[in-house]
Amino acid sequence: MKKQYLLSALTLALVASVANAETTAAGASAKSAKAPVLSAGIATEFIEPSVRPQDDFFEYLNGKWLKNTEIPADKSSWGSFAKLRDDTLPQLRTIIERAAAEKSAAGTDTQKIGDFYASYMDEARLEQLGISPLNAELAKIAAVKDKSELPALLARYVKLGLDVPVVFYIHQDAKDSTKYVADLYQAGLGMPDRDYYLKTDDAKLADARAKYGQHIEKMLSLAGDKNAAANAKAILAFETEIARVQWTKVENRDPVKTYNKVELSKLAELAPGFDWKSWMDGAGISGKASYVIVSQPTYLKGFAQLAGKTPLDTWKAYLQMHLVDAYASYLSKAFVDQRFAFYGTTLSGAPQNEPRWKRGVGVVERGLGEAVGKQYVKEHFPAERKARMEKLVANLLAAYKDSIDTLDWMSPATKKEAQAKLAKFTPKIGYPNKWKDYSALSVKRDDLVGNVMRSREVEYNRELNKLGKPIDRDEWGMTPQTVNAYYNPELNEIVFPASILQPPFFDANADDAVNYGGIGAVIGHEISHGFDDQGAQYDGNGNLRDWWSPSDHKNFKAKAKMLVDQYSAYSPLPGYKVNGELTLGENIADNSGLAIAAKAYKISLKGKKAPVINGFTGEQRLYMGWAQVWRTKMREPAQIAQVKTDPHAPGQFRANGTLKNQPGFYEAFKVKQGDKMYLAPKDRVIIW
Template identity: 45%
Template sequence: MKRLLVGAALGALLLPASLAFAHDGHEHECVDDACTVQALFQTAPAEGSSGFQGTEAPRYGTWGFDLNGRDTSVKPGENFFEYANGEALEELVIPSDRTSYGSFALLRELSDNRMKALVTGLAARNDLTPGSDEAKIADAYRAYMDEARIEQLDAQPLQPYLTAIRAADSHDKMAVYMGQTAGRFGASFFGTGITIDSKQPTRYVVSTGQSGIGLPNRDYYLDARYADKKEKYQAYVGRMLEMIGWENPAETAAQVVALESRIAEAHWTPIQNRNRDETYNEYTIQQLTQEAPGFAWQAYYDSAELGGVPRLIVRQDTAMPKIAAIYAETPVPLLQAWEAFHTADDMAPMLSKRFSDAQWEFRARDLSGQPEQRTRDKRAISFAENQLGESTGRLYVAEYFPAESKAKMEELVANLRTALSHRIDNLTWMGPETKAQAQDKLRKFTVKIGYPNKWRDYSGLEVRGDDLVGNAERKGLFEWEYDLARLNEPVDKDEWGMTPQTVNAYYNSANNEIVFPAAILQPPFFDPNGDAAVNYGGIGGVIGHEIGHGFDDQGSKSDGDGVLRNWWTAEDKSNFEGLTTRLGAQYDQYEPLPGFHVQGGLTMGENIGDAAGVAVGLEAYHLSLNGQPAPVLDGVTGDQRFFYGWAQVWQSKYREEALKQQVATDPHSPAEFRVIGPLRNSDAWYEAFGVTEGDKYFLPADQRVRIW
């Protein structure tokens, strides 16, 4: 049940590797104003507990930041992340069912707690109209919570899949089977989905790319630093094959991992996959058949109901022939075993405890260092949300999102756009022709705040209170059929790629839009009653970050109408690439764990977004003062409060294994360097905190990278 969702450049504020947008869209309780962030962390859960329990938004100090949460024994120029957050982080405990914790996670927990109150409230009622969205939400939750039935069924829901896999006894039949996994449980050597066409963003297109591996990315197969994870993966594959009754599970598991290692060698690197020019390759099915022989492409697309498409986009074009050749060389029994394992792995969270525990033990505990599994009720809430995301979001908005928050956000966004427009006008490295194009793009930005103007229609989705796996199957097919129906329709510009209860934000280049779900619009990001400087450092930095994605190294390849094309002069493009190269070299030096450096090339887009967020957010704050001096609060200047606001939203701790995985797979830098990286390139930060030569993160003025 894995779909490929690619095409447009998608920039998100915080997008873990495990999170994907639907339909190509691109992380407590406090009762009074005196409650501080330090107090929040002091009341955070002890190890072994399941996290923050409140449903009220947190408060941070008296004006938006808790000065007592700083560690003033650290000089700002030595480590501003520790200086601004150190005492608060000292008190912060990562709950045992999480791999990281901090400002994002606190709000995610808040959102989860609110959704739990809403969903369990529905599940407790017996007066819901059958077939209504509310009844479907309740039934989705009930089905997940019906442990007795799930245990009774055990592996039975898998049997029809395993029977079909065994019947696929030739290479051509296996290609057909892989095509049928679109919207269903299972996997394929190639991932196919329906996305917005980057060069014709008024229409949708079929997109196909590399797939076929079960570890986070190719590095986990090929890099010696992850050898222990590969070994544990092989043991997990064998365990799952044994549980489903597959012959010779241990020997077969070794063959499956060896097969995936060959596929991984053919895969493009994460940095290569970021290049939008290289990942847009137009093909017909016939051309793909000729250039990547060994795989029954026509049969594959036919079985996915895509056999008649006149054109498709192939992302990793040079990888396709290699993976197709590997497929052709692999004995059918091994292909069947590979498919059987991935199907069981895919379905495991909805099967009996022996399956769900086995999957959690490898994928969460061994890969990410999570000591304890999330409780079943938390997983049930997530499942119900996934079934009817926007319907649960509509309930969330009605209960928890005040109209005045949307109005104030609109004002903030307008100020950020004005600030960036001023900055574009004053850029010294960009000429007038490119500036005119950049200003045109900025004017054409669409802004979405809080929730969609129209909600998804789930009337065609059947949800039953006694059929967990069936609910997941029907949901997958419902979404696949939804995507198929869009192929000959114009792009729906009103659609959202996140639900309102999501603590995140994103930029979608094909729609040239920035999107801010309701759940992120609360402290520490946005406090309607807080200090303006802290708000501009928090949500203002987020807004600037998302706008900045439109002008990062990949988002800048699309124009104001979302068309993937070069709108730069050669000289300006060269100047821009020189700046990004220098920025990437800075991030390459950061080492969050010994031997694990940030990848400046992988994190480039997010790093540019962060730099833009700080630069544009600060200028917007200055503009908001209307020529008046910034007030001084508790001895803290306006600029200082702005930088505190930025640092505060990245208060986070990671488990070591999770941090290793982030460095390998995530386009976002670790939290510490999302604070340090952009600030050491900001002249105003040096002035605000007296950072001087000799401080660890001091950069001479001529070495600071100022892009937007």
Template identity: 50%
Template sequence: MRKLVIGGICASMIAGLSACNDDKPATQTAAPKAEKTATAAAVTQALTSGIDFANFDKSVRPQDDFYLYVNGGWIKNTEIPSDRTSAGAFYDLREKSKDDVKAIIEEVAASKDLTEGSDEQKVADLYRSFMDTETLDKLGIQPIQAELDKIAKLDSKAALVAYFGESQVLGGGTPMAFYIGVDAKESSRYATHIWQYGLSLPDKDYYFNDAERFVNIRQAFVAHIAKMYQLAGFANPEASAEQVLALETEIAKNHWDKVETRNSTKRYNKLTLAELAELSPNMNWDGYFTALGVADQSDIIINQPSYIQGLDKVVAETKLDVWKNYMQWQLLTHFAGQLSQPLDKENFEFFSKTLNGQAEQQPRWKRGVATVNGLLGEVVGKVYVKRHFTPEAKTRMQTLVENLRGAYGDSIDNLDWMSDNTKVAAKEKLAKFDPKIGYPERWEDYSKLTITADDLIGNGIRASQLQHEKSLEKLSGPIRKWEWHMTPQTVNAYYNATMNEIVFPAAILQPPFFNMQADDAVNYGGIGAVIGHEMGHGFDDQGAKYDGEGNLRDWWTEQDLKEFAARGKALVSQYNDYAVFDDLHVNGELTLGENIGDLSGVTIAYKAYKKSLNGKEAPVIDGLSGDERFFIGFSQIWRAKIKEEAMRNRVATDPHSPAHFRAVGALSNMPEFYNTFELKPTDKMYIAPEKRVKIW
């Protein structure tokens, strides 16, 4: 597991597919023709303005809810597909990416003359190993039986802790996650880190909340473990399942909550091995680090030291047999989706259906594509880029990025709350932003990875082991600035604070985010706001703690920091007031960084758009001014519809606000939006001028 200081545009957010209404009477034969005509018109309009007019709901006033005004028609007419928990702009592209990658994989797999050890052979055989359910059903639990036996033979707590390291290397679950990443206070070197881990449920609150929903989930969780144990042939499944919940509850007591884990300063705790041993004397750190291949390290960064201290006590006070039961569960649940169909289906029933409301499992080919993307992503990415990303698109994106950078610099110059000294440091950081667009300049090497068509679990384990070996090599080498943490076919983007880089994979550079056929207004409102969002992470409440070299250090004056914090506090208050359901509000503290990114992104994108006009008036297209098209372009990228179960999970765990509030929250603070759509104090989106938040 790798943990990165990265802010993404959607991390685990939104996506989509429009669904036709299939329950009309058979006699209404004219309806499909009308629908096709409307769709054709929408396509024609999209090529001129880049705006999907068919998605509007004109019964909603733009001044009251601009998100529903732009997307409400789509929301009313769209059903979430039964094999998904959400639909929307991001998800449309993700589905398209899956189709595109499937075509690449199937074309490779159809070849009869694949050279053993070639990238093509690996892609074909990995996909085949996932799709061959007949072999998986015959094997049953056999692919992980040797590891289950190894866990059963652990004869001491010291051996248990050492096995935590072994499990990490092969891709199993453990109560703590080891990874190698850039040292946040010395960004020219890599360091070893440990992050809290080990829970099966989405968040620590799921183990303690007494509301009926959470009680039911815990009961279903125990029943699920018991069923998995039965399918795997374990003895005493019910009692063992209760043990797992009890131990995970003890582990959860020591977990930091999601707001605490966002705090970059609080997370940086570099300890010597002697200090670590003093913090947690019951842990066999020598055995653990030896298993991980880092026995010669002199120090380690512990992200949540009180968690490790608490885990030490849990290890000491919990019987070894209970721990062995837990570790067998972690192994089983981590590999369940790659085992026999009964285990795979039961895994889906709880984690996707019960927790997230997904009615049906995705077709196996989609999950096969995800497996190939996960293990051999950049092999497929090379072909994907050749087919779906043009040099012209990259050039236009590079221009957009530099225009956004320039607008950000102007905005910093014009801030009335920031001192000159801090402005200089902020602009130095801005100048050092490293934009990566489309695909890596240097591709990942998979030559040492062995893939066979009849060993799905083995393929995954070997890939995990090789990734760990590559990670270890970082400790003795320079920072790998060429490395990407997303494949080109990923619909997302990110900012990496310790490398001060903003990254935009090829797959997100498509409509409605980036439309080569559309005028600049909608592109600045779409992908321009995404670029600005990622730049904004460099200056959000956590990203602003890092300098231009990626070092965690204080480069602010004391007064500027107070002014910055006050603006963040106001944004927290604004988003805390947004009700997702009657009994659930947005967590403004958890989502603060992403909300700053959204507000900064659309604000700077608008400035860049106006700057790109060189003082000229934008043309009127499809009856809309340039400013109107800009704001509509921004709102339509957040188009989304999500099942209630999934939405509740996301509000609890996701640092991004729900899509609806990402759109209206940012725009409600922009004077330019007020001017364009003539908002008045009686309008629902109106915020009094003195209460509007302006940060960058």
């Protein structure tokens, strides 16, 4: 398991440290500035008065927004996260376009940022080039005469970022967190999940499957394949067989089941029929490691058998298709439009592509993310904000510490282990202490595909070269401009990039209550991942180790089963239900994060009564702050993909489902038996 993303707890003096601290306006100081008049921080204009908060809190708080907001034509969904990301893009655009306009010295980050962007924005040149930037790689595929050549070529295409049947990533060894290891993982599908290939009783998935076949044929035709129709059928059949031997998303959530240590020399015994030595040599793993972790052993065996019986011509067509598909966004308009027609419209529902400048910003971020982030932080993330957030996180961790001691379902011995793990949590706020070095990357103003290939190869080598080296505990898995957060169990760290530390998650001009319900619960969410059904299997050093007593396991599993059942009953679309097992970890984190945030808010009041603002009590504003974070709308194809693949439940269920289990919510809004938001006390899941 690599990381868990998204959406945290406090103690004594957070009120003063959060909303009553100085504003970030230039020249303001805590000593000289007058105490600001704080707002409620709630978008009351979106409240739907015809809906009772006791019946549907999400609809009550966001009803007018849901009714009147159109999802932008270039988006598959729209809400708090997407809007904040969209608000950040013009800031990034200014940084990047400024770099493109400057005549910076060759080899500087500014030159690379500017030239990468310029190479993407030069549409006229890309039209002239057509497919030609891929000719050299297409020739390599065409030149393959024997299947014995495939393992080395497949390894090369891992390096270039193609989604081929076996990939790997470098991370800490889950049973020896002092070492890096390569983890072999199943891949190779052009659609989001095995269900898209194998579910024969779902008309919408069948339609997506048919359109995928058409997409393959069109891509191959654009690339000059005269046998595109026949090859498309063969590729779809081949990927269907790959899907058949893949593990499900739920199976892949088990960190014990997916930890299978295999010596390099024994891979051929585990999965005979494929030349693993050639693959390892081509991937660069040979000589750097003596063993790997195989996440899905039966898949690897099934793939090896499939590789042997698949005709060479099918393999070549498959690689040609995945090469063109992986780089279509960097070619001429015909390739760009075809790729978007399938992935953007068919699978996600967006009727039109993003403006080119937005896509260009994304391209540069993928290649030079921290170089852009370094400048973004300078211009848009004041040092004062980071200091305030560090104090907030410290207080949240302290509140968690208090909460562990009061648990009635955890044994004293396990509480001691939990406290030890909590004490070793590493918070990372805003941006890394050490920035990535991009000196190995060559960027040319007239070579977009080359820039993308070289940037992928640089990142590949950066990861590969970790093998045999000490663990880098300063590294970040997200850029500062990412609107998200994560917990990494192997480093036992919680990470909050700069961009998420803005309204509606954190509002410096709002009263504390909404910030506890927003960023406080987000922080609590990430801390909780260390104690969810996956994270709790790792100790404070990041090692996969069972530190729970049998009775703790029993009690925790009973609570988890209740959450699974609750969320499995939710349905965002007719015929599609939330997968309670797939979303369990995130649902535990939502449940726990909000509970801790509510406890911390009460602690922060120091016995005083919270102010009433806009007619709402402090406790009410806290829960409103939580629900407005999840304000979201999603197009049907994107909603189907989320239910099938995403470990997070849809936004309305993250809001309402979490609130139904919070005793404080019942008190704040006088929820009683007969109300639709009501769960009997025996049915409420209370973990922290």
